[in-house]
Amino acid sequence: MAKQAEAIWGGLIGRAAFVGAFVLFGGVWQLAMAQPSGADGSDFVYRVQPGDTLISLAERYMDSVQGWRLLQQRNHVADPYRLQPGSLLRIPFDRIPVVPATAQVVFARDATTGGKPLQAGTKLAEDAQIDTGDKGAVTLAFDDGTRVTVPPGSHVALSRVRAFARAGLIDVRVHVKKGEAESNVAPKKSGVGRYEISTPALVTGVRGTRFRVQASEAGSTSSVLEGEVATSAGRQKQAVKAGFGVVASAGHLKRTALPAAPRLDTIPQLVQTPCLRATWQPVKGAVGYRAAVARDAALTELTAYQSSKAPAATLCGDEDGDYILVVQSVDALGLTSESATRPFTVRLHPEAPYTIQPASDRTYRSGDVAFAWAMVSDAGSYDLEVSDAETFASPVIQQHGKDVRLVRPLTAGTWWWRVRSVAADGKTGPWSDAQRFRVLDIPLDAAPTAAVDAGDDGKLHAHWSALSPELVASGARTRVQLAGDTSFAKPIVDIVSEGNEATLPRPPSGVYYIRTGVDLGDAASVVYAKPQRIDVGSFVGDSARSPVQSGDGNLLLND
Incomplete structure (x- = not known):
């Protein structure tokens, strides 16, 4: 995604007071913008448009049309009917009627207010308290399009949620007690009333900008992404522009450049x-x-x-x-x-089936070879390929169908096979990892040896897509579960595998489900793939003791 365009809306540098340190954001004027121009201390600042008069402005914004007299006095206007377009006019906030407003939840995940879960569409009023869990987040939207995103581990209070009745602008104060909040103020460039974010050590008054505020026991920080900042702590004053930030601690401010953003060119698309x-x-x-x-x-x-x-x-x-x-x-x-x-x-779905047989690096008798895999719930059919080269440049077998078990003749040699799921609409999922196996010309009366295995060892062999080398290097492993139902409440098998295959004791005949997940060392946070079905049962062997396809196409394993 292209970098968001830099905001050019701004206003006069506002003022807000707080015990300790305070920071106030502003910017530069742009004549082409709409007339509401934001806050400056206790005044709302308006940019005069052609045709404006003090009487019309008092009628539009103030609690009484008679307020034009106060506007004339405060702004030193000679003729209330002749205002200079582009000039700035101050309107006291205490003379602009306010009405209650709400913040609407546009996104929520593991977030609560008053102990109740938040969900998109919920409207929050003034004094609402918001908590995000360790993996939670919430984004709120105000009437002018301003949004504030609260990441995990944060506690935020909506201290003031109102709107200026006749100006159509917001009057909002948000207090970050712990954690962080990132704001994008007035993205529609239609003007701002008051928007202020505070922490125990920092107050940020802002309009037409993007910034992050963070509160912790060590102090508070504000990282300015767009706009311009004026900071003050006691007698200290510092101008801060986009690309810089301030740290507030023990009543002192420190200004420094923000770190550079990382480059993500190597991330796959x-x-x-x-x-x-x-x-x-x-x-x-x-x-x-x-x-x-x-x-x-x-x-x-x-x-x-x-x-x-x-x-x-x-x-x-x-x-x-x-x-x-x-x-x-x-x-x-x-x-x-x-x-x-x-x-x-x-693009994970439909998922690659777990492959069962031929098992990886095992040896089979030449002739009819059975290919079997698990049944994927959202697959309508499957593609099977068998090749004498790992590249699959010229597959010897290409099969499309609904069966999850096929028998095909193969001569002696080294072979690779893979399978993928195909959705009902024709969308194909990823291929399974290719499995290598050998086929030898073994006489039927040959005695089995450790080096020659006909493939029937009474075990259940399962193979899945290998984790990337980067994941393995980070300590990730694959957790494998086999259960008799899709709830996996009481798994028959629950193991952690170092590779991408497992040899499991073959359970009695019946329907079973297998799933794998990426285990990062915390069993409670394993991300599991959808379960895939395996039908374990008996099937009739032919004269070469090779399995025979079942009538319904389900996977049947020797019992």
Whole structure:
């Protein structure tokens, strides 16, 4: 996704007071913008348009049309009927009627208010308290399009949620007690009333800009992404522009440049595994990184948050779609960079079937060879390929059909096979990892040896797509479960595999389900793929003791 265009809406530098330190955001005027221009201390600032008079402005914005006299006095206007277009007019906030307003939840995940779960569409009034869990997030929208996103581990209060009745502008104050909030103020460039975010050590009054505010026991930070800032702590004053940030601690402010954003050029555009191990080059001056996955171009529907000291993150999910990887650098002061973004597409479904036989690197008798795999719930059919080369440049067998078990003749040699699911609409999923096996000319009366295995060892062999080398290097393993139902409440088998195959005790005849998940060392957070069905039963052998296809096409294994 292209970097969001830099905002050029601004206003006069506002003022807000708070015990300790305070920071106030503003910007520069642009004549082409709409007339409402934001706050300056206790005044609303208006840019005069052709045809405006003090009487018409008092009627539009103030509690009484007679307010024009106050406007004339405060703004030193000689003729209330002749105003200079483009000039600035101050209107006291205390003379502009306010009405209650609400903040609407546009995205919520593992977030609560007053102990109750939040969901999209919920409207929150003044004094609402918001908590996000360790993996939660919430994005709120106000009437003018302003949005504030609250990431995991945060506690935020809506101290004031109102609107100026006749101006159509918001009057909002948000208090970040713990954690963080990122705001995109007045993105429609239609003007701002008051928008203020505070922490225990920092107050930020802002309009027409993007910024992040973070509160912790060590202090508070504000990272300015767009706009211009004026900071003050006691007698200290500092002008801060986009690309810089401030740290507030013990009543003092420190201004410094934000760290550079990482480069995400090496992130693949197509992901066909449930977990992505994203890596990038280290950023000079960064002591850590934060990564998340956005489901929308506005970067407000964020999931899979992760913090890391290394320039890498493991992000997991199981839903197909178009996403955006969002990564920020973090410096030693806690200031964060502009978000680096990288779009990517996840295509997991229909999933590759778990392959059963021929098992990897096993030897089979020449003649009819049975190919079997698990049944994928959202697959309408399957594609099978068998080749004498790992590249599958010229497959010897190409089969499309609904069966999950096929028998095909093969001569002696080394072979590779793979299978993929095909949805009812013709959409194909990823291929399974190719499995290599050998076929030998073995006489029927030959005695079995350790080096010659006809393939019938009374075990259940399961193979799945291997984890990427980057995931394995990060400590990821595959958790494998076999159960008699799709709830997996009481799995028959529950193991962690170092590779991409497992040899399991063959259960009694019946219907079973198998699933795998990426295990990052915490069994409670394993991301599992959808279960796939295996029918374990008896089938009749032919004269060469090779399995025979069942009538309904289900996978049947020797009992």
